[in-house]
Amino acid sequence: MTLMSYLGAIGAAQREAMDADSRVIIMGEDVEANVYGTTGGGKSRADKGDFVQIYGRERIRNTPISEEGIVGIAAGAAMTGLRPIVDLSYSSFLYMAMDQFVNQVAKNRYMFGGQASMPVVFRSAMFYGLNTGAHHSDRPYPMFMNVPGLKIMAPATPSDAKGLLRTAIDMDDPVLTFEACLLWGSKEEVSEEEYRIPFGKARIAREGTDVTVVAISSCVPEALAAAEVLAAEGISVEVIDPRTLVPLDTNAILESVSRTGRLVVTEPAHKTCGAAGEISAIVAEEIFDSLKAPIIRVTAPDMQIPFSPALEKQMYPNRITIAQAIRKVAGVA
């Protein structure tokens, strides 16, 4: 085990995969210079671990700023033997390539009757909460959950970031991974050995008996902090991190809510048609009789993200708003 940051864990998974399989390549804007910290070992090209030095420019490819072309070329490459990891930097940039994601990446295997496989991973970071304004702050994973054919992961810890990304790279289906910048610096002990975390398998981040909180991405540490506060108030909170949204581990969520009878779902995306809405609907459809109180969603409002720190701070769920929702669903607020 070694202490790794979330970003460091992503870099470690990429390096593992690059070492294991020569068909894996990394392409994207600024990947050569290790601008985002996942394709290098240090501050200098000469430092140990620099991806260009290790793998060369044939496999570490800087791209022009051409998201539609990048995604389409990665898709064509994946259909013909390569296993690209595409670094799209900010998740707000994914929209530039929407046609390729929806009409090619997601549909080709299905439309062509299973002839194509699409082993490609699209990485992007959600830069919210960092005063970058409306064009850089998106959390767009729910839009992509609405596209059958894509798989979606949103790791919340360094260990998950490493193990899920490795699974994603090894997988023959297209995966979009959404990495929260707020988590980039978070650190924990991570195994340096190769390991893979299966998709569709939730993690019980904290066990509890009174209320289930399903938390996504950066809402996981916030939900855990809220659970800690509420434990002192005598409310036992179970926190579930689905880890992957497509496929979604509905069994783990239903099992937990069956026990607690109370559900709060929290995520940094907008409220309408979000993952929280989907999870709430599944629980209401499947185990309505188990519910002792109405489900509460704690999400970003259906509003664009303002620039000023004075305005932005209030836009995302935090430990206080999550705790309030838990008290309410527990009937003590």
Added chain:
Amino acid sequence: MTTVEKDLLFEMQRRMLRIRYFDERASKMVKRGHIPGTVHTSIGQEAQVVGATMALGDQDYMSGNHRSHGHPIGKGSPLGPLMAELVGKATGVCKGKGGSLHLADFAVGSLGESGIVGSSIPIAAGAALSSKVLGKKHVSLAFFGDGAANQGVLYEAMNMAGVWKLPVIFLCENNQYALSTPAHTVTSGVIADRAAGFGMKGVRVEAGQDVLAVYEAVSDAVAQARNGEGPTLVEVVTYRFNEHSEGLRIGTDYRDGDEREEWLKKDPIVLFRNYLIQNALFSAEELDQLDADVLAEVDEAVRFTDESPYPEPETAFHDLYTENQEQFA
């Protein structure tokens, strides 16, 4: 002329005839309701299609567009599973999931046609990236029309192919109309000239009804790509004889009546037949026999289609992912 070359010429005529008769039959089947939806025929454009596909090797890749049947036929795909796909049968090349607009036959390097104009261009460029990185000698070709020539993604792909020297040919099938819109009214300059902006070779084949002219131009581009010298933009001037799609009736005459008559005189199959006879390469009888053989092939494809079952409803829930399919049913 060697036997190999002679055989190749005969094969060109065979594939052009396959496209013609396949599409004529498909057109009838649409109008009679035997093919659901519609189809976009390559009738009139056979020289452009076959000249390009036959310049490719068996292992080479291609992607295409909504005018979709000619590409896999030209690349050597058998007709039965293609026709079955148009009708939506289980034996279709895409098991009835794709239909006319989304034919693909990976066995012959056909990576898929696309119903979204321009969308499949980077797919071919991506296949070229695979060839390069994996050290294969495969070349890719992206078919697109004059309409797609004004999509931004073409230029993103051309730029990346140029800077990475990818073995890819961007083949513009300029049939002069994007549905009803004349290309010259929405296209600034000459499409082939746009290659210069990328430091790329651009070739305009004016004689796009002449299969040998197209074959020669594309063969040069293929040789260049295979030698690691990078991509080429080839624009082929051609004309579609039929409507944009079969059964489509457009109220306004967007094509000059005389214009179409003039182009009908430049039927690529008639032109090539005359060439083969005049140069004493094949007799009229041999070519008549070829005609009959191809018609019989199309009949056989229709018989295969008729005798094939429709897919079982549950297969609609297969093939989305490679694994864990049951989770999504």
